[in-house]
Amino acid sequence: MVSNISRPHILAIYKSLLRESQKFSNYNFRLYALRRVRDAFKEHKSLQDHKLIKKEYDFAKDNLEIIKRQVVIGEMYRTDKLVIENQQ
Amino acid sequence: MVIQASRNLSSIADNDKFSLKHEEIGRPLYFDAQATTPMDPRVLDAMLPYLVSFHGNPHSRTHTYGWESESAVEKAREQVANLIGADPKEIIFTSGATESNNISVKGVAHFYAPRKKHIVTTQIEHKCVLDSCRALEGEGFKITYLPVGPNGIINLQQLEEALTPETSLVSIMTVNNEIGVKQPIADIGAICKSKKVFFHTDAAQALGKIPLDVNKMNIDLMSISGHKIYGPKGVGALFIRRRPRVRVEPLQSGGGQERGMRSGTVPTPLVVGLGAACELAQRDMKYDHAWMEKLSQRFLDKIYSKLSHVIRNGDPEQTYPGCVNLSFAYVEGESLLMALKDVALSSGSACTSASLEPSYVLRAIGTDEDLAHSSIRFGLGRFTTLEEVEYTAEKTIRHVERLREMSPLWEMVQEGVDIKTIKWSQH
Missing domain, CATH: 3.90.1150.10 (Aspartate Aminotransferase, domain 1)
Structure with missing residues (x-):
């Protein structure tokens, strides 16, 4: 049984991905993650095939777990801020 | 948390x-x-289980510890092979592009030395290729160092003219590490194939960044580095063609791992990282x-x-x-x-x-x-x-x-x- 992924599900994981990406203490990883997440959702915006949507959804879920773990590790070994962050 | x-x-x-x-x-x-x-956080995430939980020697054949590491290494071999259109059997893991370049240049030169004692390379190769060539010169090999134009690209006619029946190997890097120029790899591959000379390319700076296909480009050996593609340092790979078979004399003696071409225990976490980096590079x-x-x-x-x-x-x-x-x-x-x-x-x-x-x-x-x-x-x-x-x-x-x-x-x-x-x- 493959249940279709609904729009609220997709929006929810999109928001979770952005929220978790925002937590990267490393400037470069943080900005990359935010950019990559936004672009991936933009790219697949018009996806209709439920199988493909499910595939992308599972991929997003895996990545959300990776981001959560890596945010923790990054936090454990953080460094000083970059010169560009201190300017802002 | x-x-x-x-x-x-x-x-x-x-x-x-x-x-x-x-x-x-x-x-x-x-x-x-x-x-x-x-290192890409996704690469580190793939490696960590093999640094923390699974420590088996991938060459141990008698227990689970060995098997789980072996299957991780074989998955990584597939990920590397996929990125360059090769067969997983044609990938051997090394400590990095320097070692891969050494195995390619010295290994091919030594294996075919009885019949062929000439190698062609360029003046803008990485130090490890140039130094390997210098070492071979000391052993009596003849080396041609092709010049490049003001734009950094080699002249294909000059390459063709440099090849002799004595030539065993052409070694030309794909993307230069200092000035970023891309050599016409497919054209070079075609020339080498027609003259029946093996073609090695150092693709450390190119892999995962531009499309590479060892069959379409007629590449016989390719050096790969982990840490240039957001993977770990201390690991690399060498693609070495099976049909027609390219033979190399190994640099290292030992347990005969990696089809006898690179003895030494394969470092599972590093290799898993290289594989993950290749998969990411291919996808993105x-x-x-x-x-x-x-x-x-x-x-x-x-x-x-x-x-x-x-x-x-x-x-x-x-x-x-x-x-x-x-x-x-x-x-x-x-x-x-x-x-x-x-x-x-x-x-x-x-x-x-x-x-x-x-x-x-x-x-x-x-x-x-x-x-x-x-x-x-x-x-x-x-x-x-x-x-x-x-x-x-x-x-x-x-x-x-x-x-x-x-x-x-x-x-x-x-x-x-x-x-x-x-x-x-x-x-």
Whole structure:
């Protein structure tokens, strides 16, 4: 049984991905993650095939777990801020 | 989750006599992607289980510990092979591109030495290829070092003319580490195939960044590095063709791992990291490449709009956009590097960055001595941001202008004196 992924599900994981990406203490990883997440959702915006949507959804879920773990590790070994962050 | 045991690593380099105090201004931006790249968090995530939980020797055949490591290594072999259109059986794991280059150049040369004692390479190869060739010369091999044009690209006719029935190997890098130029690999492969000479390419700087297919491009051996593609340091791979079979004499004696070509226990966590990095690179090659183009275009537009007498080293079209090598005339490169201390930059390869000699790559493309001394390589990567590019461009412009204002030569150029015609007298 493959249940279709609904729009609220997709929006929810999109928001979770952005929220978790925002937590990267490393400037470069943080900005990359935010950019990559936004672009991936933009790219697949018009996806209709439920199988493909499910595939992308599972991929997003895996990545959300990776981001959560890596945010923790990054936090454990953080460094000083970059010169560009201190300017802002 | 609150991390109780976190540490701030700001103090790591503080005992080092060369360190700069970053506390007030912040850590420098990283613009040296050709030297090495940071590990992608997704790569680290793939590696960690094999550093923390699964420690088995992938060559142990009698228990689960061995089997789980072996299956991880074989999955990684597939990920590497997929990226270059090879068969997993044609991939052997090594410690990095330097070792892969050594096995290729010395291994092929030694194996076919009884019949063939000639190797063709170029003047702009990485040190480890050139040094391997030097070592072979000492053993009586003949080496042809092909010149390159002012754009850094080899001449295919010259290559064809250099090949003799004595030639066993042609070794030409795909993307140059200092100036970023792309050689016509498919054309070189076709020439080598027609003359029945093995073709090796050092693809450390190209893999995962531009499409590579060992069959379409007729590549017989390819060197691969982990840490240039957001993977771990200390691991690499060598593609070595099975049909027609390429034979190499191994450099290392031992347990006969990696089909006898590279003895030594395969480091499971590193290899898993290399595999993960290859899979990511394959999935995101177009995406990352478009980002490199956007960044380098923004950077160059900014620089060219404000500064004159800036020369881009290497062909501007046949190039990898993440490597921008510029010469700022009438500015001393070392002074500019010192002034740009809040950006991590290099004037060329990391291996030779300690020497004050101008780069042999720039000399090979015919760059004037003074321009070669004023070159800086800007290395962009997956994690570089637009903000960083703008910051670096602005800083570069400001310091080049400042240094030029102090230069008497620049003053003369502004007055219309042609510096080249001056006869410098010695007192």
